[in-house]
Amino acid sequence: MTDTAPILSIQNLKTSVTSGGDTFNVVRGVSLDLYPNEVLCLVGESGCGKTITALSIMRLLPDPPVRIQGGSIEYRGRDLTELSDKEIQQVRSSQISMIFQDPLTSLDPVFTVGHVITEIIRNHLDISKEEARARGIKMFAEVGLPDPERRFDTYPHQLSGGMRQRVMIALALVLDPDILIADEPTTALDVTVQAQILEKLLEEQRERSMSMLLITHDLAVVAAVADRVAVMYAGEIVEEAPVDELFSSPKHPYTQGLLRALPQVGYKRDKLESISGLVPPPQMMPPGCYFAPRCPHALEACWDEHPELTEKEGSRVRCLNPQPFVA
Amino acid sequence: MRRIAGRTIYTLIVLFVSSIAVFYAIRLSGGDAIAARLPASATVEQREAFRELIGLNDPIHEQYLNYIGGVLSGDLGKSLTNNADIFDMLLEHGLNSFILGATAFGLVFIIGVPLGMLAAVRRNSWVDSSVMTFAVGGMAIPNFWLALLAVWLFASTLGWLPSAGCCSPNQLILPAIVLAMEGIALTVRMTRSAMLENIEQDFVRTLRAGGLSEKRIVGKHVFRNALVPIISLAGLRIGQIIGYALVVEVIFGWPGLGQVLVNAVLRRDYPVAQFFSLVLITIVVLSNWLADVGYTVANPRLRKA
Structure with missing residues (x-):
């Protein structure tokens, strides 16, 4: 190395x-x-x-x-x-991205996970809401979130600890x-x-x-x-x-x-x-x-x-x- | 569904118990309805005949049953003082009260939330201390005193606004602000502390790690989280406004439900006092129910998955 x-x-x-x-x-x-x-x-x-x-x-x-x-x-x-x-x-x-220890408190409770990933994508890239949504769903699927289309519009409290951490990983990696x-x-x-x-x-x-x-x-x-x-x-x-x-x-x-x-x-x-x-x-x-x-x-x-x-x-x-x- | 049914039963029980309490309390408070209705020259016999006519000589529980039967069948009765139809009074004065109350309710949030945010964003600065001093003052000054100060300053001394009356926008300003003041002060404090509490949360760090600007994080995410307790408790502000409306309407001569109720109690106008009390109690109970609903609306964690 x-x-x-x-x-x-x-x-x-x-x-x-x-x-x-x-x-x-x-x-x-x-x-x-x-x-x-x-x-x-x-x-x-x-x-x-x-x-x-x-x-x-x-x-x-x-x-x-x-x-x-x-x-x-x-x-x-x-x-x-x-x-x-x-x-x-x-x-x-x-x-450079970062994920944290506690996936429950680390996600904004009053916005859907899809809303947040869209916001992060569009904060860095000049693309439409629909494109960002598609990209977000693809990322959720990639990190192994089951049924990503539906999960896109859920709130963090509706997900299990493991799924929340998958969402955290998706948020961190979506911009490569x-x-x-x-x-x-x-x-x-x-x-x-x-x-x-x-x-x-x-x-x-x-x-x-x-x-x-x-x-x-x-x-x-x-x-x-x-x-x-x-x-x-x-x-x-x-x-x-x-x-x-x-x-x-x-x-x-x-x-x-x-x-x-x-x-x-x-x-x-x-x-x-x-x-x-x-x-x-x-x-x-x-x-x-x-x-x-x-x-x-x-x-x-x-x-x-x-x-x-x-x-x-x-x-x-x-x-x-x-x-x-x-x- | 079950929750709504439970709430409804609870509301009915509260109304039933308070209807009895109001009914007895006003009769046990002494004084005499007859004096208000008949001229001072009326003889003892005339007074006694009138007493019999409106049923004041019946046993009190019979009076109650007659009264409540009337109300339930839609017959609200007439005022003992001026024979006006109580339903018509409700419409007329109810509208006035609604205008005043809704304006005050709006002011609570339109003024309270931005001031609280400002104090949070500029915490420990002179802006923060001035806003918080204002908030402490708003909570500490009793509204009847504030009303008198406001009349003295803006009406008597500066002459900017009328001191009393109804119902032009100019006449609305002073009573609405006085009525809203405690709510504004509470909302300022709640907004500030909720903002400061949420800005310490872990999710803020995640959003920062996502590259969002501080402005966006505070203005959108922290703010939206801070709104949860404020929206949740909005229903309670309604109850508070109704309580204070009695005082404020009388001081500013605003012909609303509160003023009518206070006058009716002073004149022992039983049917008016009873019914208007029940109306106000109903609104307070409903607004508490609204607070319950509001908490669910503001907080996704409480919605059904």
């Missing part, structure tokens, strides 16, 4: 939250490249900054209190952080974007529906030769769909690797902890594994490695020196003292 140029390149992104008069960064210098045609998974626990990173790309941050403080997000020769409101509106959904950002797209769905939605997303990604940034905390999903994985901890990327490499030989102690915490079917342990300790609050990050307080292998130096992301055996790792993985 690395021989082609990235389609989206995030450099040293810093995004801050202001709360009670204090401003602190929750994304602390994220650098990440997304290549054409790939599925890149961004994983990490809640609050690690993965959603804020994604919203920063789309410039959908609730500002105030959340705001980009620095860095650049380069897409097709333009820095998305520098675009005017009007320019970023043109990028959204026609070039280059990049799809999916933020926990299956978390709010029933387990049986999750697999169908993921399968649909992957199918669309392959057919459209689209790049997908999939945000999840579910490592089973990562193993199933990712080409490459970036692990975030406390607002920065701590490890980035091709998916096989990450699962067979995780290098950062946090990644290793995540993998150990995965319960295995048919293999009973006395006790579920967990990573001890808590993420430090964003105002009180230690000066050295952010993971040092919870790390089983922390050295003296880990408390003083903040590690950089460095190449190691095909991965990039932010660790001064990486240890081989023992499951």
Whole structure:
């Protein structure tokens, strides 16, 4: 993958939250490249900054209190952080699209799904209502919404969770974007529906030769769909690797902890594994490695020196003292 | 269907109970209908004969049954004060009240909704604070006081508008605004808070991700969602307007149902007071029913799939 140029390149992104008069960064210098045609998974626990990173790309941050403080997000020769409101509106959904976690609250309850998809199409393309309708119905059919003609004129509450998420995917893909950002797209769905939605997303990604940034905390999903994985901890990327490499030989102690915490079917342990300790609050990050307080292998130096992301055996790792993985 | 049937039965029960309450209350409130009908020079015998004639000496439950039987068979009776036909009074004064009430009802939304939107869009600015101060004032000032202030300022001091009377557009302005004021204030506050609440919703982020402009999202989607509670509660505004119409019509000398009712009660004109109370109660009950329907109309989530 690395021989082609990235389609989206995030450099040293810093995004801050202001709360009670204090401003602190929750994304602390994220650098990440997304290549054409790939599925890149961004994983990490809640609050690690993965959603804020994604919203920063789309410039959908609730500002105030959340705001980009620095860095650049380069897409097709333009820095998305520098675009005017009007320019970023043109990028959204026609070039970079996004779907969200909860498909019920994410759809406007008082308009039909057909009305909204028509509106989005006609916002970007100069075509008639009838053409837009035809295009919308075709898109609904493509994402597997049963009986799309009839469903076109229904309200979100009349659809099941899975169908709503299909509508979300249709809204995101109808203008044929280059990049799809999916933020926990299956978390709010029933387990049986999750697999169908993921399968649909992957199918669309392959057919459209689209790049997908999939945000999840579910490592089973990562193993199933990712080409490459970036692990975030406390607002920065701590490890980035091709998916096989990450699962067979995780290098950062946090990644290793995540993998150990995965319960295995048919293999009973006395006790579920967990990573001890808590993420430090964003105002009180230690000066050295952010993971040092919870790390089983922390050295003296880990408390003083903040590690950089460095190449190691095909991965990039932010660790001064990486240890081989023992499951 | 079942819902409508249930509502109808409920309405009939409310009307029945309130017809009894009104009937007894006005008779138990003391005073005498006879004094209003007969000249001061009438003798005790004449008064007693008239009392007998209109049935005031019968036991009260018999009076009630006679009365309600008459109303149900279409005989509303005549006014004790001027012998006018009550049905004719209803038509004449009902129309006046309708003009005033409908104007006030319209003003509630025509003024209230845009002001509320403006406050929401310019939140935490001086525009917002002025609108909200106006809204708090509108809710806090009792309408009889507001009526007096309005007459003093616009009629007596500035001389722009007439202080009372019926029924030219000029004479309509002051009573309609006074009558609408509390509704306007409530609508401003509701619109503002509903707008601010909806702009935080997840669906707004989806529409932004769809590339729609902020203007379109706020002006169309957020606004339409914010209208749900406002349309839903529109029926309740009708009830409120009818309640205040009694006071406002009397102050502005607007010859509507409220004014007739107040005069009838003061003169112990039983048939008029009874019937007009029932009319107003019916309208209030119907408008509550309308509020129910309005909620369904405004909110697709409550419509049948």
